[in-house]
Amino acid sequence: MRAHHRRGPAAALAAVGAVVLLAVAACSGSAQGATGRTASGGATLAESTPLDDPRAFEGPSTAVVADAALDPVARDPKPTLPATVKDAQGTTVTVTDTSRILALDIYGSTSRIVYDLGLGDHVVGRDTSSSYAEIADKPLVTANGHELSGESILELAPTVIITDTSLGPWDVILQMRDAGIPVVVVDSHRGIDNIGGLVRQVAGALGVPDEGEKLAQRTETAVDAKIDQIAAVAPKDPADRLRIVFLYVRGQAGVYYLFGKESGADALIDAVGGVDVATEIGWDGMKPITDEGLIKAAPDVVLVMSEGLESVGGIDGLLERLPAVANTPAGEHRRIVDMDDTEVLSFGPSTADVLDALAVALYAPGPQR
């Protein structure tokens, strides 16, 4: 073998890229198994003693919902079919059969709503974000993490698909329409303001508007009540409120994003009585962080998703990889709050519980982990 080869750089890049991609494919393939059941059994705000000065607390905490079990508003409701709705994109869709339902989105909230409406028995498959006990055994239709697999969906022979635009590729959704399956697209925006709206959309598509109204009102009432409850515990003076950023961190490759306006994180942080730093600095959507911006913003608490935190090597790993965080008050006090990926931004029927768990982690975290 000769020592010197004149290599085509394109080829070398391709070869390296190929190896990386194989690794990624393998990793994302195995990541499916990691999503187990939703954690449960955390303390509730009502039974916890809030701190005098949440800012002074040192150390991380994990937000865990008190009870992850579902609580349907009806048992085996009878849908009024056919149901004709105009979906969030303006398409008129007629649903004639709700015996085999697929509700898919990146947050896992639509499937949750279907279960809470009492139609859980008719759900035939799940997305990666739906990992609560009742649905965990159903077949997965998203390959590679969050990518929809048309063939998996078709294999399950659904009679109606409910989704928003958060899962792609969009072409797969269109292929399902081509195949003759009614697809109802609901709002992809997640926030405190439209929880009820989302519930009503899903219920309308499935022909159970009354149950939907019941669930929507129950959820809205619970959320409003929870926000008031939290407000009572959180610092009154805006200057004393916790400054919170929501970071998306994943893996060793240095992918770090800041959740900004319209991502749902802003509504979440507002609801738990914190100051949404991203909105303050005018951050839109989900974009990569700049170190200076983060340090200047000086957050008191950093909110992350549990699996993401694990993938960067825990708190120590996060502080090591993101020196910018380490130089913020949050980093100095190791004030990192993590919560299950599938719960924290879902804004589904369990929103009140999620807010409660977060409030506990922020204001009454208990002994250090």
Place this chain on the structure above:
Amino acid sequence: MTTTLDRPTTTAPARTRSTALFVGLALALVVLAVASAGIGQLHVAPSEVVGSILHRIGLDWGPSPAHPNGDAALWAIRFPRVVMAALVGAALATGGALMQGVFGNPLADPGVVGVSSGAAVGACTVIVLGLAFAGPWTVATMAFVGGLLTTILVYLTARENGRTEVVTLVLTGVAVNAVAGAALALLTFLGDTQAREQIVFWQLGSLNGTRWPYVAVVAPIVLLGIGGAVAVARRLDLLALGERSARHLGVDVERLRVVCLVLVALLTAGAVAFCGIIAFVGLVVPHLIRMAVGPGHRVLIPASALGGAVLLLAADLVARTAVPYADLPIGMLTALVGGPFFFWLIRRTRRSAGGWA
């Protein structure tokens, strides 16, 4: 001197070899298409595949797919994908053959030389900026423009006195790929999450999510390109003699070059418009065909089209089935095979040409 002249032996064995090649490739294409349509998560037997097609055209022969969604899976997912794979493979291979003919160099391939990434930049601009000035044809149009611009750039930079030096060609390709990469990075930054995902997918290449409307856009583009390529095939042979000698034989070299470059841009646009960057097909297929039946373009061009279709169909089949529930990026697969092949080709060309020709 001989009085009786034996007919030159061009014809007999060479012609049987090319006929055998065409028949073989066509057969492989049909078999692979039927098999590929049936294999996947939703399994459909080959007989059911054929049956489904026959039923659709009105002949009630053969069994219908057993699974209730089998027919739907075939017509909504598999068949569009199979047709697209064949079209894209044919386009890439023909584009490669044309590129090699025009530059007189077996190492010229739209991907290596940066044309595909130029077309990708065009397509991604549409995605990020949300342009729609030509409806469903917008992406393909901008891909064509992007591909044409990079083609012109490569052509102007790499040619000199009718010859292109390999080194200049590769360096131009590196430069173009670098600039296109930068442009794609910028677009990635500017785009929202959904656009970003689509751009990443461009750089990997995928046939996932192919639907009939996309096939309807790509098919006429590709067929036009291949038709044009077949029409100029003869004259490409003459280009091998060098620009001056080709002119002496009546070839308007400049015009031929321009026509070929437009065709390459067209074919690359069709290939890249919906499926992203898939490299090395244009390098591997024409080379294999040349090894089998020689460099004559009258056979090379159509055989490359067929060969490319077969290759990409096979690659797509592997991409869909190699890892369960996963859809491997097809560009990665072709690079895995094509990359080492490129290495080998460089060494071999160097050895036979006695250095860089």
Place this chain on the structure above:
Amino acid sequence: MSAVLAAHGVHVRFGQARILDGVDVAVAAGELVALVGPNGAGKSTLLSVLSGDTAPDEGRVELDAADVRAMRLDELARRRAVLLQENRLSFPFPVQDVVRMGRAPWRGTAREDADDEVVARSLETADVSHLAARRFPTLSGGEKARTSFARTLAQEPGVLLLDEPTAALDIRHQEALLDEARRWARAGASVVVVLHDLTLAAAYADRVVVLDSGRVRGDGRPTDVLTGELLTDVYRYPIEVIRRPGVDELVVLPVRTAALLETR
């Protein structure tokens, strides 16, 4: 004799340098003209202008009284063939396919039917029939040259322009090639051959044109033009022209006396 191919007052400049400085050359049907001169005299440039490749800065070239630059390429290809010095081929075509390329200008005409026959004949004439199936890049320099010659023959041109066709050939093939060129001329074609070997030029040419620094220094029969005086002047080296004993042939030789070698 009316000229088939004629250059009138051709000037070609490259920056300040005058490559061709007012050249008038004419070739009639049935003539073989040898174009000779030292390196840099402008022979290849003149051939390029005659073939229509290069546009002269001044003057014109006419083929059958029509301006060569104004003629359509395919029409021109049917009238004249050019053999260049370089024999490159981008792809490994077999010899017979290379020769067949010479038939390209006749595609779509009635003469296309004779393709196979013409190709076979050309292969035979250039003595490369036995190499018909061999791939071009595997040939020796001389074999490549002969193959290219066969290709120009296959074109069946009325005008044949050959740029140093004998450079890579051995004696036998040199003679064979020029013999064939002369046969074409006798059959009515106009042939221009650029040659370095002055003896060969003397032997085969009907007329010799001596070019020096872009100007025509001599144009006429070999015996008239190829004189020791003119050649010594043009080539800036002592040359003598002698008659071959017993045969009516000129032999052009450099003068290599011991005295001269010492003074160098």
